[in-house]
Amino acid sequence: MFTYKIYNNIAQEGIEQLESQGFKAEKSNPDAILIRSHILTEIDLNQSLKCICRAGAGVNHIPIKAATKKGVVVFNTPGGNANAVKELVICGLLLSSRGIIQGNSFAQELADKDSKELTDLVEVNKKNFKGTELKGKTIGIIGLGAIGSLLAQSVDSLGMKIIGYDPSISIDAAWQLPKEVEKAEDLKYLLSNSDYISVHVPLADETKDLISKDVIKFIKPSAKLINLSRGAIVNNLDVLDALENNKISCFVTDFPTPEMVKRSIEFSDVILLPHLGASTKEAEINCAIMAADQASRFLKDGEIINSVNFPRVKLSRKTEYRLVIIHKDEPGVIGSITAEIASHNINIPDMINKSRDEIAITVIDLDQKPSQEIIKNLNNTSSILNVRVCE
CATH class of the missing domain: 1.10.287 (Helix Hairpins)
Incomplete structure (x- = not known):
């Protein structure tokens, strides 16, 4: 039996899904933590914790590096709130025009x-x-993931021209884009050719202040800027300066600041929303169910989908017994694992090993139940962070 702990108000549908899989609530040492916007610290990473599931996309409030060092898998739910955010962007387009x-x-x-x-x-x-009407105008979409690709489909049906920029677009996301989307080779091209600009990238070191005075200078004075991704992706002070000097015509943001509130009271070129991007009943349910499903799949089978710190792992179950081993990505680790199993005359019908940066996970199907001695010996290996049996 696995245990979970809930932070924030997770939709009841997600909790019901966990409990239907035999999970029980546990306050002190859960196997899984489910959160929305609650800020986690290293203190929350209890010894028995195996995964953190974020019912939403952003994970900047989770200590990811500390979790990775402890072998804790961090999941998010990209796409779970994509339609809600997309609809609010369309609202922002209309409000600003x-x-x-x-x-x-x-x-x-x-x-x-x-x-x-x-x-x-x-x-x-x-x-x-x-x-002014949206039809015939050009929208630049920065980030073509779940939200960006959905937005592209919708604005295409509104008759807008689309320029997309995403240097790390996935194959799956690329397939979702309308064929009419023009792919920008760089950010400058998108900014200088768009009437509306909508930002949809995760917050990371390389995306902080992505929209600042360094690139605002390329934006057309008549253009409208929309930020429903993360507040720190846009430098608000630089945007205020641009508004003051008529370098852009309107800013729609889901992340109010004192300076923006003051501007919105005095002028009509700032439209503030109180972080409403994913605030729909449907989005909360979708994200909660996705988070619960990810926790269940990982804890029961070692399957990893939508992790921000571990590789994607999926292995069809061949036997009743499965080892899930999280370890450092170092030479010789796989050999020591298989040697330990072989020394106890246990066969391995199937296995998979995946790594991401300095962390790795190995999932092994066994033809018989591993003894406690095997588990103990593997756990005592310096490169191995944790070992568990799924059966």
């Missing part, structure tokens, strides 16, 4: 008018909120 917010504010000021006066004022003043 049609004077909707300003028009709504004006209409609310007419509460004391009678029907005729209200109608007359609406007709006289509607010209002040005239916008």
Whole structure:
């Protein structure tokens, strides 16, 4: 029986899926932790912990390096909230181009008018909120993963031209893109040729301040910038300077800051959302179920899908007994593992070994149950972080 601990309000559907697989809640030493936005520290990495499942995409609030050193697999759920974010981007496109917010504010000021006066004022003043259509405009999508590719499909159906930039796009994501997407060779080309720019990349050292004054200078003054990925990917102070100097026309962000709040009160060129990107019932359910499924597959079979610190691993089960061994990626480790198993006259019908950076995982199907002596000897090997039997 495996145990789990929940941080935040994980959708009940995810919890029910875990418990249907025989998992039990445990507060002190769980096998799996499921979180949304809760900030984990190294203290939370208890000795029995085997995996952390993030019901969402971003993992900058998880101590990934410390988890990796302890052999703890960190999962996220890319795509689980992709449709929710995509829909909000489309909302951002419309809000930034049609004077909707300003028009709504004006209409609310007419509460004391009678029907005729209200109608007359609406007709006289509607010209002040005239916008532009999305059809025929060009959108630049930075990052063509689950969200970016979905967005490309939707804006293509709206008649927009699309420029995409993603130097590390996966084959699966590439297949999801409409054939009309123009692939930019560099960020400068995308920025200088787009009417709308939407950012969809994970936060990492190389993406922090990706949109800063160094590249804002390439953006057309009439362009609108949308950030629903992570706040630190866009340098807000540089964007404020660009707005002040008419170098971009509008900024839509899901990550308010004091400076942006002040600007949005004084001017209509900043649209603030209170981190609503994945805030739909459907997205929360999707992510919770994905996280629960990943925990179950890994703990029961050693299968790894959507990990941010371990390689993808999938091996069809050949026998009743399976060893899952997490170890350093060093010469001789595989040999010492198989030698230990062979010394006890146990056959290996199938196995797989995968590595990522300095960490590796080996999954081995055995024709009989390994003894505690085998487990003890493997655990005492300096390069091996943990060993467990799946049966």
